[in-house]
Amino acid sequence: MQLTPAQIAEFEEQGYLFLPRLFSAKEMDILNAEVPRLFAQQRPEVWREKGTDAPRTAFYVQTWSEIFATLARHPRLVEPGTQLLGSDKLYMHQFKINAKAAFDGAVWQWHQDYATWYEDDDMPQPRAMNIALFLAEANEFNGPLMFIPKSHRLGRLEAGHDVTTTSYPLWTIDHATITRLVEEGGIVAPKGPSGSALLFHGNLVHASGSNLTPWSRWIVYLSLNRCDNAIRRFKRPTWIANQDFTPIDMLPDDCLVQQARRKQAVA
Amino acid sequence: MQLTPAQIAEFEEQGYLFLPRLFSAKEMDILNAEVPRLFAQQRPEVWREKGTDAPRTAFYVQTWSEIFATLARHPRLVEPGTQLLGSDKLYMHQFKINAKAAFDGAVWQWHQDYATWYEDDDMPQPRAMNIALFLAEANEFNGPLMFIPKSHRLGRLEAGHDVTTTSYPLWTIDHATITRLVEEGGIVAPKGPSGSALLFHGNLVHASGSNLTPWSRWIVYLSLNRCDNAIRRFKRPTWIANQDFTPIDMLPDDCLVQQARRKQAVA
Numbered sequence: 001m002q003l004t005p006a007q008i009a010e011f012e013e014q015g016y017l018f019l020p021r022l023f024s025a026k027e028m029d030i031l032n033a034e035v036p037r038l039f040a041q042q043r044p045e046v047w048r049e050k051g052t053d054a055p056r057t058a059f060y061v062q063t064w065s066e067i068f069a070t071l072a073r074h075p076r077l078v079e080p081g082t083q084l085l086g087s088d089k090l091y092m093h094q095f096k097i098n099a100k101a102a103f104d105g106a107v108w109q110w111h112q113d114y115a116t117w118y119e120d121d122d123m124p125q126p127r128a129m130n131i132a133l134f135l136a137e138a139n140e141f142n143g144p145l146m147f148i149p150k151s152h153r154l155g156r157l158e159a160g161h162d163v164t165t166t167s168y169p170l171w172t173i174d175h176a177t178i179t180r181l182v183e184e185g186g187i188v189a190p191k192g193p194s195g196s197a198l199l200f201h202g203n204l205v206h207a208s209g210s211n212l213t214p215w216s217r218w219i220v221y222l223s224l225n226r227c228d229n230a231i232r233r234f235k236r237p238t239w240i241a242n243q244d245f246t247p248i249d250m251l252p253d254d255c256l257v258q259q260a261r262r263k264q265a266v267a
Numbered sequence: 268m269q270l271t272p273a274q275i276a277e278f279e280e281q282g283y284l285f286l287p288r289l290f291s292a293k294e295m296d297i298l299n300a301e302v303p304r305l306f307a308q309q310r311p312e313v314w315r316e317k318g319t320d321a322p323r324t325a326f327y328v329q330t331w332s333e334i335f336a337t338l339a340r341h342p343r344l345v346e347p348g349t350q351l352l353g354s355d356k357l358y359m360h361q362f363k364i365n366a367k368a369a370f371d372g373a374v375w376q377w378h379q380d381y382a383t384w385y386e387d388d389d390m391p392q393p394r395a396m397n398i399a400l401f402l403a404e405a406n407e408f409n410g411p412l413m414f415i416p417k418s419h420r421l422g423r424l425e426a427g428h429d430v431t432t433t434s435y436p437l438w439t440i441d442h443a444t445i446t447r448l449v450e451e452g453g454i455v456a457p458k459g460p461s462g463s464a465l466l467f468h469g470n471l472v473h474a475s476g477s478n479l480t481p482w483s484r485w486i487v488y489l490s491l492n493r494c495d496n497a498i499r500r501f502k503r504p505t506w507i508a509n510q511d512f513t514p515i516d517m518l519p520d521d522c523l524v525q526q527a528r529r530k531q532a533v534a
Contacts, residue, residue, distance in 0.1 A: 102442070102446075103442050103445075107477050107479060109479065110479065140407045140456065141413060141454050141456065141476075143476070146408060146479070146480075175369070175370050175481070178370075178481055179369075179481040182480065182481050183481075187408050187480060189407065189408065207479050208479075209408075209410070209476050209477045209478075209479055210374050210476045210477040211476075212374060212376070212377065212413070212474050212475075212476055213413075213449065213454060214442070214445060214446040214449050214450075
């Protein structure tokens with residue numbers, strides 16, 4: 001899995017790159033079959049939406065689900081990260097599934113992920129990024145990710161710590177700044193079927209709206225960081241801000257299907 | 268302003284009809300110039316979003332704004348109502364501006380307006396409807412109205428009184444029912460520029476999401492009812508559920524521009 005020079009240039013210009021149908025329906029079925037069981041677990045890594053039992057986020061899933069452990073080493077996700085971050089040695093700073101659950105999925109206010117990685121985790125440089133894999137279709141109705149294109153070029157913006165809007169504390173950006181950024185860059189919301197991937201810069205300003213539809217909008221996020229850019233403050237638990245900086249060892253491209261076959265053979 | 272037989276058939280089939288750019292930019296400028304002054308007023312008719320000062324709804328505006336009094340008698344809005352409701356004698360059951368304010372605009376859960384008109388106001392039949400005029404552009408990002416097409420054909424659905432989600436109490440429909448309706452009819456969100464109009468049946472199931480963008484999504488709603496279908500319970504104030512059943516006397520088609528001219532001449 002190699003991005004073309006044109007794709008790399010687009011990422012650098014816009015701050016994101018959308019790869020529709022990067023994974024097959026078969027691969028997505030393997031992953032999705034596991035998700036309800038994960039969200040159903042009562043454990044510290046599974047956060048709920050404020051005031052409801054609906055799942056918001058399942059953290060560190062690569063350590064408590066075999067199939068997601070495999071996904072976390074998938075070359076179709078990790079290799080583009082090595083290209084865009086310019087290093088073969090990447091580690092998983094954060095790995096999570098965001099549910100944006102049917103009917104109850106709540107907003108994520110406008111923010112840059114690097115603001116949190118810097119403020120909370122003391123990550124030296126914005127040499128980290130997100131790879132989002134759509135487990136479910138993202139459409140115009142179910143709270144798709146919204147980006148302000150090119151906003152990553154401004155570097156880290158001033159942010160305030162929002163601990164009230166949702167159950168998850170977040171360093172968010174004020175309205176005047178967002179208004180100015182949107183006047184310049186507009187808003188985009190890449191939409192596509194399950195299996196699509198969305199790669200975006202750690203400083204790209206993004207948000208997502210509520211989900212009132214019957215369609216949960218599950219997304220897996222790999223937050224990849226260069227091993228030479230590891231965090232230096234450890235106030236968040238390791239399952240939110242990973243303290244294990246071991247470089248990711250990629251698996252073969254057919255790893256998901258092979259693992260499902262092995263599991264079936266044993267059963 | 269006469270709807271064609273094809274437009275009437277489409278309304279009856281789908282439960283709604285979208286008329287892009289029904290009003291000119293000049294007419295919309297006249298209306299929009301007034302809106303900030305209206306939302307800024309501290310009066311019982313202006314409701315705020317829960318937990319913020321952002322306006323949610325300004326009710327009964329036709330009684331405290333001259334230009335909106337004119338709009339409430341506009342033939343491009345009222346005449347289609349007479350055609351679709353099959354009566355020349357209509358009165359204004361409710362007239363409001365919904366703000367869906369930039370950054371703070373909150374959700375409206377799935378509901379039928381007739382459920383509220385029946386439960387709260389004892390309106391005999393669903394022979395009432397909404398005419399929504401977009402003051403601002405409605406786009407995919409700023410919480411556009413979402414409809415479940417054809418859901419009006421099922422009549423009034425069972426509803427529960429939601430007094431917690433937002434500042435405005437609403438008779439809302441349960442998740443299982445919405446899931447079934449969406450499986451059958453899908454979801455649509457008509458989008459368009461300021462000046463577009465959206466006509467929909469009192470039993471059409473609708474909702475709208477949050478607005479995280481810098482773009483307020485102001486909409487005027489005329490809820491027209493047949494005079495022979497007037498409400499029979501008066502527990503809501505008249506500025507929410509009008510107790511004045513006088514038939515609307517339509518003005519000429521150029522009434523907005525003429526009124527602005529008269530005002531300018533006086534000034």
